[in-house]
Ligand SMILES: NC(=O)c1ccc[n+]([C@@H]2O[C@H](COP(=O)([O-])OP(=O)(O)OC[C@H]3O[C@@H](n4cnc5c(N)ncnc54)[C@H](OP(=O)(O)O)[C@@H]3O)[C@@H](O)[C@H]2O)c1
């Protein structure tokens with residue numbers, strides 16, 4: 001996978017003659033969020049332009065109780081009229097911005113209702129701690145100007161908020177109109193950042209500077225021939241990410257499948273991303289373990305190597321992997337089965353910030369606390385057992401909630417679960433021995449789960465771990 005040089009250089013620091021890549025002590029990155037409410041679709045594209053221009057995240061403020069045509073008919077004494085007449089009304093919002101702490105600037109788009117922002121914008125402003133952040137609003141309207149709409153929102157947040165100058169746009173304002181307003185208030189495009197997903201390129205930018213596909217294939221429990229076939233099927237159908245491990249006993253098969261697919265389908269090595277892991281039983285002599293993985297895979301270099309799970313000598317094993325990064329034999333490093341406590345103890349002891357943490361995550365075991373903890377550090381999260389795990393998939397794949405959502409989109413239960421992961425910014429590596437499943441698992445970009453559907457799946461969490469390693 002290709003390396004993003006600018007980011008790589010930004011992360012590469014020269015400290016007293018020692019090269020440190022993406023130091024584990026790097027401070028938290030801060031970002032821009034574009035949040036918008038759009039009842040009839042006029043404000044939405046402008047918010048999308050702003051997010052695209054700034055490389056910012058986009059969040060739709062969705063009312064818990066949707067506004068019907070009748071509600072929206074103004075000067076009829078209907079719902080909107082009543083809400084706008086009463087400044088104390090706070091319509092409930094469905095869902096939340098999970099990590100508001102990671103944003104230092106929030107742009108809020110909304111329509112003008114009776115000369116003011118809809119009351120749901122007041123709900124949004126009172127739902128988070130915006131202290132010390134920069135806020136700015138923009139609105140669309142039929143003909144009204146900004147009036148007092150922006151000023152009247154200011155008392156709803158702490159005084160430590162810095163407000164930038166708001167702007168009213170007519171419906172149909174262009175990308176350029178939005179860009180020139182953002183330029184005029186000094187908001188500049190963010191550099192693509194570590195851990196950021198692109199649904200266009202279907203990749204995530206790692207803190208090592210490399211891009212990794214956001215979906216691929218897991219190979220746990222696949223015997224040699226099945227594994228070669230699955231790897232070939234993945235690569236033939238456009239997949240480019242493969243996860244293996246010393247413990248799965250199939251690194252040779254993965255290497256064979258990769259080499260064969262490169263030859264048969266003319267795929268350059270640089271497009272393919274192979275992850276392998278060394279096991280705690282190997283931590284005592286990590287150099288031998290890494291050399292063996294390089295030899296078994298036989299694909300030139302290893303895109304990413306993980307420590308399979310915590311164990312004695314794990315720090316030393318990681319430091320050994322760092323040496324192989326310096327030699328170009330491994331490109332990125334990561335951890336598997338590391339949680340908040342383990343990461344907190346581990347990170348200060350290593351030099352290269354892990355680029356990835358691979359943990360068990362599925363709708364019955366969601367890690368709602370661990371995932372943001374990892375992502376806030378610019379580390380990508382990847383899930384194992386996305387479908388519940390070989391032998392445990394039946395219950396998840398026949399879950400009524402998931403089947404209902406699947407039916408609404410005309411997709412399978414597996415596709416709904418995998419898409420839910422991607423929309424949480426989690427990389428997926430479903431395991432499969434079946435080329436039809438492999439094709440299906442790659443087909444995740446023709447539909448999008450609504451915030452309400454994301455919430456329905458969130459509600460399925462039972463904290464039910466299916467395995468340890
Ligand atoms: N780091 C760790 O400690 C750790 C632990 C476990 C797993 N992993 C990694 O995570 C990967 C994923 O986990 P996993 O393979 O064990 O479990 P999984 O992906 O949750 O489930 C695999 C099972 O789902 C079935 N399946 C796949 N796609 C399907 C579809 N579209 N429709 C219906 N069934 C489907 C597979 O059957 P078919 O073969 O018939 O498709 C297989 O039985 C592993 O392969 C491995 O690479 C890592």
Ligand SMILES: Cc1cc2nc3c(=O)[nH]c(=O)nc-3n(C[C@H](O)[C@H](O)[C@H](O)COP(=O)(O)O)c2cc1C
Pocket residue numbers: 037038039040041042043044072073074080081110111112113114115116140141142143144145171
């Ligand atoms: C309840 C309600 C009140 C409105 N009040 C005004 C208004 O006071 N002035 C105005 O110019 N447009 C008003 N409009 C029109 C909207 O501001 C305008 O159509 C806006 O672009 C809609 O944005 P949206 O499609 O993103 O919801 C109102 C619309 C509704 C539904």
